[in-house]
Amino acid sequence: MAEFLQQFVNGLAVGGIYALIALGYTMVYGVLKLINFAHGDLFTIGAYLGLTLLTSFGLADRVGPGVAVLLLVVMVMGFVAVIGIILERVAYRPLRNSPRLSAVVSALGASIFFQNAVMLIYGARFRVYPQNLLPKISLNLLGIYIPLVKILVLVVCVIMMVGLYLFIQRTTIGTAIRAAAIDQEAARLVGINVDGVITLVFIIGPALGGLAGLMVGILYGQIKFTMGWIYGLKAFTAAILGGIGNIPGAMLGGLILGVVEALGSAYISIAWKDAIAFCVLILILVVKPTGLLGERVAEKV
Amino acid sequence: MRRFSWIVTFLAVLVFIFGSVISSTAGEIKVGLMGPMTGAWASEGQEMKQVLELLVEETNNQGGVNGQKIKLIVEDDGSDPRTAALAAQRLVTQGIVGVIGTYGSSVTEATQNIYDEAKVIQIANGSTAIRLTEKGLKYFFRTCPRDDEQARVAVKAIKNLGFHTIAILHDNTTYAKGLAEEAKRLLEKDDTVKIVFFDALTPGEQDYTAILTKLKGANPDAVFFTGYYPEAGLLLRQKKEMGWDVPFIGGDATNNPDLTKIAGADAAAGFYFVSAPLPKDLPGEEAKKFLEKFAKKYGNPPNSIYSVLAGDGFRVLVKAIEVTKSTDPDVLADYLHNKLKDFPGLTGKISFNEKGDRVGEVYRVYRVNEKGEFILLP
Numbered sequence A: 001m002a003e004f005l006q007q008f009v010n011g012l013a014v015g016g017i018y019a020l021i022a023l024g025y026t027m028v029y030g031v032l033k034l035i036n037f038a039h040g041d042l043f044t045i046g047a048y049l050g051l052t053l054l055t056s057f058g059l060a061d062r063v064g065p066g067v068a069v070l071l072l073v074v075m076v077m078g079f080v081a082v083i084g085i086i087l088e089r090v091a092y093r094p095l096r097n098s099p100r101l102s103a104v105v106s107a108l109g110a111s112i113f114f115q116n117a118v119m120l121i122y123g124a125r126f127r128v129y130p131q132n133l134l135p136k137i138s139l140n141l142l143g144i145y146i147p148l149v150k151i152l153v154l155v156v157c158v159i160m161m162v163g164l165y166l167f168i169q170r171t172t173i174g175t176a177i178r179a180a181a182i183d184q185e186a187a188r189l190v191g192i193n194v195d196g197v198i199t200l201v202f203i204i205g206p207a208l209g210g211l212a213g214l215m216v217g218i219l220y221g222q223i224k225f226t227m228g229w230i231y232g233l234k235a236f237t238a239a240i241l242g243g244i245g246n247i248p249g250a251m252l253g254g255l256i257l258g259v260v261e262a263l264g265s266a267y268i269s270i271a272w273k274d275a276i277a278f279c280v281l282i283l284i285l286v287v288k289p290t291g292l293l294g295e296r297v298a299e300k301v
Numbered sequence B: 001m002r003r004f005s006w007i008v009t010f011l012a013v014l015v016f017i018f019g020s021v022i023s024s025t026a027g028e029i030k031v032g033l034m035g036p037m038t039g040a041w042a043s044e045g046q047e048m049k050q051v052l053e054l055l056v057e058e059t060n061n062q063g064g065v066n067g068q069k070i071k072l073i074v075e076d077d078g079s080d081p082r083t084a085a086l087a088a089q090r091l092v093t094q095g096i097v098g099v100i101g102t103y104g105s106s107v108t109e110a111t112q113n114i115y116d117e118a119k120v121i122q123i124a125n126g127s128t129a130i131r132l133t134e135k136g137l138k139y140f141f142r143t144c145p146r147d148d149e150q151a152r153v154a155v156k157a158i159k160n161l162g163f164h165t166i167a168i169l170h171d172n173t174t175y176a177k178g179l180a181e182e183a184k185r186l187l188e189k190d191d192t193v194k195i196v197f198f199d200a201l202t203p204g205e206q207d208y209t210a211i212l213t214k215l216k217g218a219n220p221d222a223v224f225f226t227g228y229y230p231e232a233g234l235l236l237r238q239k240k241e242m243g244w245d246v247p248f249i250g251g252d253a254t255n256n257p258d259l260t261k262i263a264g265a266d267a268a269a270g271f272y273f274v275s276a277p278l279p280k281d282l283p284g285e286e287a288k289k290f291l292e293k294f295a296k297k298y299g300n301p302p303n304s305i306y307s308v309l310a311g312d313g314f315r316v317l318v319k320a321i322e323v324t325k326s327t328d329p330d331v332l333a334d335y336l337h338n339k340l341k342d343f344p345g346l347t348g349k350i351s352f353n354e355k356g357d358r359v360g361e362v363y364r365v366y367r368v369n370e371k372g373e374f375i376l377l378p
Helices: A002-032 A039-056 A059-063 A065-095 A100-122 A148-170 A172-182 A184-189 A194-220 A227-242 A247-267 A273-287 B002-026 B042-061 B081-092 B105-117 B147-160 B174-188 B209-218 B229-242 B258-263 B285-298 B305-324 B329-339
Strands: A138-141 A144-147 B028-035 B069-076 B098-100 B121-124 B140-142 B165-170 B194-200 B222-225 B248-250 B272-275 B343-345 B348-350 B364-368 B374-376
Touching: A002 A039, A002 A144, A002 A148, A002 A172, A002 A194, A002 A227, A002 A247, A002 B209, A039 A059, A039 A065, A039 A100, A039 A194, A039 A227, A059 A065, A065 A100, A065 A194, A100 A227, A138 A148, A144 A148, A148 A172, A148 A194, A148 A247, A172 A184, A172 A194, A184 A194, A194 A227, A194 B229, A227 A247, A227 A273, A247 A273, A247 B209, B028 B042, B028 B081, B028 B305, B042 B069, B042 B285, B042 B305, B069 B081, B081 B105, B098 B305, B105 B121, B105 B140, B105 B174, B121 B305, B121 B329, B140 B305, B147 B174, B147 B222, B147 B248, B147 B272, B147 B364, B165 B174, B165 B209, B174 B194, B194 B209, B209 B229, B222 B229, B229 B248, B229 B258, B285 B305, B305 B329, B305 B343
Parallel strands: B028 B069, B028 B098, B098 B121, B121 B140, B165 B194, B165 B222, B222 B248, B248 B272
Antiparallel strands: A138 A144, B272 B364, B343 B348, B364 B374
């Protein structure tokens, strides 16, 4: 039982990261019907920016680790959001009225561009976050070990997701985003600035992706320019699993994927972990083609 | 008539241009480097390129080989078998005599037949999978040893260290799986050591706590991980964070200073690995001189033994061309198989057997100390 719970907790920690990245995919898809393949690389950029800001200013020594991490979160989210806006302007906006396939190809191109840009700037070798940035304390609950950092990461993920959900559901701007997701033309007719909404989506999505990158850096310590690919793929799967275009769906999908992976590797086979996760995806899509929460096809985001 | 003279002039110009192109390339020997310049192992590939560029420069400064300059043509294999096959096809159309590379066994395997059909000498530097030289390919060589040799040394180390139950973990790459299965085969013949766990992880991920939790459940005396250093570093770090105090043993793909950086010195301490000697532990004057030159040119000594092994591949190829005064692949292959004996390489003496494998003992056992340094065990 202890081992089961331990694996469950292991899965939740990974799943939280997947969920946070999945939000970026799902929001962009909701509004633009575009799979933003460059999203995984924005995640990588977040991780690298975090490292640069942390080490080049000696943040942790100047203001203490807690404040440093908070500052980092704000700065990384801001910078990656700016890159997200530029990405939308340069790679997606000129193709707004082109066939959807063109935009997808453009997204893949942007992904390759970002990945290689990171490699050229930072080099091909692994970069490592400073050790002991946050205190390495582990809680021990009935034989289940949980590092404090992981709890922190999960809490941050949940806060971000709930905050985003409330923002979309309860505010005027959120309503505008939902309106643009349903019908861009109609939204324009009632006076919604659709370009503004799309820019906003490309602020929120990349900011969350960048935050996820920063958290992976702090949590695991090791970052690499190719890491966006595998996380992007998993998060994309999570978004589909939960019902793409649906925000609670992305959260649920991410957490489920993480837990299924952990339990699958624990009780079936480690080597078949990904196969198990994708089998679950296929099963769910066979039963519910729109994904777990993807019911209201008309109202996305 | 006037038109005719125009045509003649035109042809004359054409002949002149092509003639000059041909004469300018006739004095060159082209050698290819196929390495991972991008992708997961890009750091290895970029260092391979640095090593070869240094050696080519040195050879050309000394007048080249038999009066001909050497030209290095670099192609990126992207750490990926499909990209590598395309790279190999591009290289063989450029008239290369031989190619050095590449690092990963699965990547090399995708290109072996392309070079063999084009009759190009291929000298791999990091591909240790057994089956690469079991195919009877005439033009394939490698300067690194094979995994069965590595498995033998690893099993010996496991027994010497007094472990009785062992968990084996690989990552499903050609290399890691081959090494894991060979070690398993050797251990099964032996009654003193029992295998309690055998499985593979997915490389390229960050969170291996699920795997470690499962490993811990099997309760082994030690874990033999046959994969690469990024995963090994993360495993060591997360094992330490879990508070699980079990010794890990790695294969030669964990031999990279980045291992300590990823794991942190405190988590890496006590990690054993089997490897060809590190650049800093290379015996002999040849190696010392080379390391000095490398550090002078690039500011730091080479990190990876495989880049130095790539350098050795280049040096034996040059030696073969020099001695045989030929660039005929059959002559060169015959020379490397049968006549090259105890060539003073950077990584020790080099001879090849009839399969193209390097002969002789290369592997050593290392242990990581408390400062995170790799210490050669006697």
